[in-house]
Amino acid sequence: MNSGTMLGKASISFSRPVYIQSCASVVGPKEGDGPLKNCFDMICDDPMFGEKKWEAAESAMQKEAAVLAIGKAGLTPDDIRFVFAGDLLAQTIASSFGIAEVGIPFFGLYGACSTMGESLSLGAIAVSAGYGHHILCATSSHFATAEKEFRFPLGYGCQRPLSATWTVTGSAACILSPEAPHPSEIVGSSLLRSTLGSVAITGITTGKVIDFGFRDSLNMGGCMAPAACDTIYRHFEDFGRSVNDYDAVLTGDLGVVGRQILLDLLKEKNIDLSSVHQDCGLLIYDNQKQDTHSGGSGCGCAASVLAAYILPRVVSGFWKRVLFVPTGAMLSKVSFNEGESVAGIAHGVVIEHISKETEV
């Protein structure tokens, strides 16, 4: 099949939609106490997820999201062709001890907090090329593993500046397929469709690493906003579209500080994104009540908001077309301690409502 068209320098428009057949989100207690509490598939009251170590907790959570998404599509792990997954931890151990255990051929990714955008992009490329009838895309983050990995021991009680974000304890997984889901055929399934239609990925714009020279690991929004700006700007150029072509443009985890920088940077390019922009990091917590400062962050932030909030709105037809732009900050504690800057990356994914009349 001629499966898509290359646009500009970094975009692909898929000639046939890549359907998201099912999705699942699993979060911790703090996320389950936030504004989206009624939207998640599973809220675990125990932030250890029944395990004895934080890393094992994150692995368990990611595995649970994957198994849920597979089950909701009426499938077994044996039906899944490839997994595209990653996380924030060194050597992506949350994924290699979690989802990888499910025994599916595995492509490990590292895109910092943009990982859900990277996994959906690569999953969509594989599906559109005819290389998989069902492909699993997943990611996760956990507040305690991320603090341990990047910042200070929790017991140290470090004071957090107002620009700091709170890493989401959450995971989500999606099943991609060249076919729209037909729920009536599968007993017990819970597929992603409404009476009006389904939801699909119709294009991607792949991010570049953009380094503005920021060096503050407690202001990740500022570090990532230039990358989000670059990807969104190139997306509009490559697709010949404007703000008016989207019901929403959702960045991953810029938070209060990063959102303002993004809007300012785009204004310099004569793009006013304010009317359609939302940030997953500002949707998942009530910053005032939950003491989360600039907002939520982490791979699990964009991913769980996608599964819990964005996809349901698109499948219902409330939104016809959105641009999902998870944002990642490229640093490690080694690079940070060596005084290196914190570059950003953002991957754009076009998600559209497919009315049942036009479904394949």
Place this chain on the structure above:
Amino acid sequence: MNSGTMLGKASISFSRPVYIQSCASVVGPKEGDGPLKNCFDMICDDPMFGEKKWEAAESAMQKEAAVLAIGKAGLTPDDIRFVFAGDLLAQTIASSFGIAEVGIPFFGLYGACSTMGESLSLGAIAVSAGYGHHILCATSSHFATAEKEFRFPLGYGCQRPLSATWTVTGSAACILSPEAPHPSEIVGSSLLRSTLGSVAITGITTGKVIDFGFRDSLNMGGCMAPAACDTIYRHFEDFGRSVNDYDAVLTGDLGVVGRQILLDLLKEKNIDLSSVHQDCGLLIYDNQKQDTHSGGSGCGCAASVLAAYILPRVVSGFWKRVLFVPTGAMLSKVSFNEGESVAGIAHGVVIEHISKETEV
């Protein structure tokens, strides 16, 4: 285009070859003193590669390999559609501070030492689907960054058991394309072709994470051999081929210890690989003279041996078809210190000589 066929549960046979138009290898002084010393594109006498920090040294080396491969193909970074790259360090900082700086849309990978197999697999998928006329696949490792990341400070002078491998200071990059290279057209290029033809990827078998319960981070060969066995076995099953269909099966970095385990495991499945098996970790050093114990390892081991030794043998027609199987050990210092086992993964890539009569 109908770009390939899914075989079995984890393999793809590409209907049109994905050509490797150019490749480049850059290594450190120890590798430049080994048996392949006349095969590398660049041997840097300074293991710091002109930088002040080990991580920056690895980034500089990876960037150099990428720029060399791009130049050998007669291209500029602007001609490259996507980069698929990763490394061993936490949050893959060698790649995000190295190759990512080149300003090409970037997919970050983590496959431990199997990363070259993962990047070639995903690059080949993208090229075969028509999503890029030139795609860059790269990886690197550095002895000093890896020891710091996974084991002991160098100054500590830790004694190494005989099962330990020596992480290769090396990087390599390849340019993939749907078209065979035509060197006469490009002045100053150094494309990967001979008077007889060229070299291409014709199939892949994607690895699963295989955990045999090994817990010894100083016996990585033992940890990875079961994954190599699984991928090679499934590859023969999926493609309906046997040992006789390959001139060589080259694993990434099993070393002396892992190689024997692999041969034993395959023998239990009635496959005698001994006549065609080679291991990149046993090719890059003279273990006796260079005190490298079980052999070489690291992402840069399989990658630099691919560029320096394997691809030249295939392009010349000395080998008609080989299976390249980089092997990775999935661990971090956190998972290791928490007593977790070390699982393995291996990605198989079929590399064939394409005679000029059959080139596209």
